[in-house]
Amino acid sequence: MSAREEVLARIRAAHAAAPPPDLPYATLARDYRTTSELDHEALVERLVDRLLDYKALVRRCSADELPDVVATALRERGVRRLVVPAGTEPRWLAGLADDVEVLADGPGPEQHLSVAALDGADGVFSACAVAVAETGTLVLDGSAGQGRRVTSLIPDYHLCVVLPGQVVADVPQAVRALDLTRPTTMISGPSATSDIELNRVEGVHGPRTLEVVVVEG
Amino acid sequence: MTAVRPSSPVLLGMPALPTSPRGTGHLRGDESFPDAARRSLTDTQLRRNLGKATRTIRGKRAAVVAELPDWEALREAGRQLKVHTMAHLPDYLVQLEEAVTARGGVVHWARDAEEANRIVVDLVRAAGADEVVKVKSMATQEIALNEALEAAGIAAFETDLAELIVQLGHDKPSHILVPAIHRNRAEIREIFLREMADVDPELSDEPAALAAAARRHLRRKFLSAKVAVSGANFAVAETGTLAVVESEGNGRMCLTLPETLITVMGIEKLVPRAQDLEVFLQLLPRSSTGERMNPYTSMWTGVTPGDGPQAFHLVLLDNGRTAVLSDAQGRDALNCIRCSACLNVCPVYERAGGHAYGSVYPGPIGAILSPQLTGIEDNASLPYASSLCGACYDVCPVKIDIPSILVHLRAEHTETYAAEHRVPSAEATAMAAAAWVMRNPTRWTLALRSGRLGRVLGRRRGVIGEVPLPVASQWTATRDLSRPPQQTFRDWWAAEHASAAPEPDGPGADGPGADGSEGAP
Numbered sequence: 001m002s003a004r005e006e007v008l009a010r011i012r013a014a015h016a017a018a019p020p021p022d023l024p025y026a027t028l029a030r031d032y033r034t035t036s037e038l039d040h041e042a043l044v045e046r047l048v049d050r051l052l053d054y055k056a057l058v059r060r061c062s063a064d065e066l067p068d069v070v071a072t073a074l075r076e077r078g079v080r081r082l083v084v085p086a087g088t089e090p091r092w093l094a095g096l097a098d099d100v101e102v103l104a105d106g107p108g109p110e111q112h113l114s115v116a117a118l119d120g121a122d123g124v125f126s127a128c129a130v131a132v133a134e135t136g137t138l139v140l141d142g143s144a145g146q147g148r149r150v151t152s153l154i155p156d157y158h159l160c161v162v163l164p165g166q167v168v169a170d171v172p173q174a175v176r177a178l179d180l181t182r183p184t185t186m187i188s189g190p191s192a193t194s195d196i197e198l199n200r201v202e203g204v205h206g207p208r209t210l211e212v213v214v215v216e217g
Numbered sequence: 218m219t220a221v222r223p224s225s226p227v228l229l230g231m232p233a234l235p236t237s238p239r240g241t242g243h244l245r246g247d248e249s250f251p252d253a254a255r256r257s258l259t260d261t262q263l264r265r266n267l268g269k270a271t272r273t274i275r276g277k278r279a280a281v282v283a284e285l286p287d288w289e290a291l292r293e294a295g296r297q298l299k300v301h302t303m304a305h306l307p308d309y310l311v312q313l314e315e316a317v318t319a320r321g322g323v324v325h326w327a328r329d330a331e332e333a334n335r336i337v338v339d340l341v342r343a344a345g346a347d348e349v350v351k352v353k354s355m356a357t358q359e360i361a362l363n364e365a366l367e368a369a370g371i372a373a374f375e376t377d378l379a380e381l382i383v384q385l386g387h388d389k390p391s392h393i394l395v396p397a398i399h400r401n402r403a404e405i406r407e408i409f410l411r412e413m414a415d416v417d418p419e420l421s422d423e424p425a426a427l428a429a430a431a432r433r434h435l436r437r438k439f440l441s442a443k444v445a446v447s448g449a450n451f452a453v454a455e456t457g458t459l460a461v462v463e464s465e466g467n468g469r470m471c472l473t474l475p476e477t478l479i480t481v482m483g484i485e486k487l488v489p490r491a492q493d494l495e496v497f498l499q500l501l502p503r504s505s506t507g508e509r510m511n512p513y514t515s516m517w518t519g520v521t522p523g524d525g526p527q528a529f530h531l532v533l534l535d536n537g538r539t540a541v542l543s544d545a546q547g548r549d550a551l552n553c554i555r556c557s558a559c560l561n562v563c564p565v566y567e568r569a570g571g572h573a574y575g576s577v578y579p580g581p582i583g584a585i586l587s588p589q590l591t592g593i594e595d596n597a598s599l600p601y602a603s604s605l606c607g608a609c610y611d612v613c614p615v616k617i618d619i620p621s622i623l624v625h626l627r628a629e630h631t632e633t634y635a636a637e638h639r640v641p642s643a644e645a646t647a648m649a650a651a652a653w654v655m656r657n658p659t660r661w662t663l664a665l666r667s668g669r670l671g672r673v674l675g676r677r678r679g680v681i682g683e684v685p686l687p688v689a690s691q692w693t694a695t696r697d698l699s700r701p702p703q704q705t706f707r708d709w710w711a712a713e714h715a716s717a718a719p720e721p722d723g724p725g726a727d728g729p730g731a732d733g734s735e736g737a738p
Contacts, residue, residue, distance in 0.1 A: 015542070018544060023297060171495050198274050
């Protein structure tokens with residue numbers, strides 16, 4: 001008997017010996033909250049509050065101000081070599097100073113930046129798919145402007161733009177809005193560890209600085 | 218061939234499903250819990266480190282749990298999802314296999330630790346690698362994969378900070394979530410200075426500096442690794458999606474940079490549908506690190522061209538899990554999502570530390586999981602490593618009734634022992650004697666009065682230490698008993714209600730406050 005057949009047979013034997021309770025999927029209790037009473041403005045406030053609580057930097061602006069705000073954030077961080085994923089809205093980077101080198105991560109494997117190039121960059125710019133207000137979580141799913149998973153991982157600084165329509169209340173709303181079969185990364189604050197005396201310390205292997213531009217409007 | 222659990226009276230009529238075989242893996246300690254605990258109880262550094270860490274995490278968990286008005290509804294949803302999944306495990310496993318395969322992954326099945334290790338070693342060799350980077354994983358700890366890789370000439374590098382501390386310290390993990398919880402910052406600094414070739418000799422013991430040293434130490438490994446090994450927090454049967462929940466970004470490094478990814482996962486880690494993750498992604502971070510959400514959650518489904526590893530292998534591990542499933546009362550232990558909340562609230566864990574449990578699964582969940590995975594006879598002392606206070610049940614995000622399962626396993630152990638030895642155990646004899654005494658009021662009253670003998674035993678320290686009698690010696694080896702009161706409740710009652718029998722026994726003879734006046738002999 002193959003291992004597969006044997007393991008499946010063992011499970012069936014276990015069930016036969018001790019019949020499990022019948023609890024059909026459709027009847028499972030789901031009495032937790034899946035809606036929110038907060039309006040959009042309150043959701044944005046909560047998102048900003050949670051982001052700050054987890055040591056992310058936050059800027060808020062209107063859609064018109066976005067190019068200037070992005071350029072200012074990069075200048076203040078001293079970012080000279082910026083990774084930009086395929087499909088990034090060109091207008092968002094229109095304010096970039098001339099001395100910022102754009103490292104474009106192409107759409108196909110031939111145009112992908114090497115790991116060494118990513119490691120040599122000062123930062124990465126990205127959009128997101130969804131932002132979760134209750135937990136201060138940004139979700140990237142690899143679609144246009146969000147990049148491959150490594151692009152938002154290797155550079156030490158990550159600048160992420162959240163658009164008004166992307167803010168959802170809590171985890172259930174986010175999970176329902178996403179297609180989790182896409183390569184998905186949920187990011188809540190910068191890289192952190194709690195491994196030393198169970199105190200939270202920011203900054204280990206992922207980006208040590210996470211900056212978020214929350215676009216209002 | 219795998220070891221087969223001998224059938225016992227408790228299991229009569231049931232198929233003897235194989236438990237995790239002896240000889241491979243880290244589910245059995247070298248000594249019993251009381252023996253190991255007696256030593257760790259004398260380690261004041263350990264107790265200080267553990268006390269501080271568990272106090273911190275208890276406070277954080279309570280605060281973020283209190284934020285959610287629907288916490289109890291989430292727990293119930295989590296519990297029901299797990300119960301449902303376990304009842305339909307064959308269907309969901311086959312569905313997972315089909316989904317992973319359809320998306321370019323390869324699924325392997327492993328009956329036990331040895332088989333799983335062999336599969337991983339062969340895959341690493343086939344990838345032409347002689348080293349792997351690892352994401353922290355309980356399943357690979359359980360099967361002692363690092364040791365198996367080493368024996369095959371493959372170097373395994375732990376990349377989680379706590380696992381790195383344990384690996385560099387030639388130590389064993391002592392906590393499910395924070396394996397180096399028994400170490401403080403000064404000890405970690407010492408380990409890094411001693412073991413990291415490239416460390417700055419001026420390294421301070423600031424947590425930020427220690428984390429930065431780990432970053433420098435592992436950076437090149439991440440960027441050059443060809444093969445990574447991970448566990449999985451969740452697998453979605455419907456879509457074949459796997460999820461790893463972490464904080465440092467070491468997980469993301471391993472899951473996205475190497476060419477080949479090998480994930481080892483217990484067969485119980487399934488959820489039916491992607492939407493079900495909305496329950497567990499709320500329960501897990503708040504219960505484990507006391508955060509609203511962990512910094513990074515990675516999800517991948519098979520292979521995505523151009524993004525992440527282009528070869529993905531999923532190893533589905535039994536290693537005693539089906540034996541657990543065959544116990545109607547004990548099988549809820551499989552519902553565990555490895556948050557470690559039960560460890561952080563357990564008074565026994567806080568004092569004895571994780572190493573005393575002998576298994577990679579310490580604390581209350583370990584006390585019910587390890588004996589079931591190995592067969593009760595190989596971890597017979599663990600169901601007794603609890604005060605049955607119930608704190609673990611209160612915090613469990615999927616409502617595993619750990620105290621009831623502990624009691625159930627104690628009964629199973631007692632009956633197995635009696636059947637195998639053809640004589641009752643010392644405990645059973647003592648309990649039978651106690652029952653005889655308790656059946657009759659006169660015998661009971663006499664017994665209570667004779668309990669005052671205990672006052673003689675404890676008069677030096679005010680508590681009773683080790684008592685050199687069968688059963689009593691086992692109990693008192695790791696516990697101090699209070700001295701019995703001078704007067705039993707029944708005697709007091711009789712004295713207060715003078716008309717009632719039996720006759721009072723000279724209540725004032727050994728009056729109040731006599732304790733302090735009793736000098737050493």
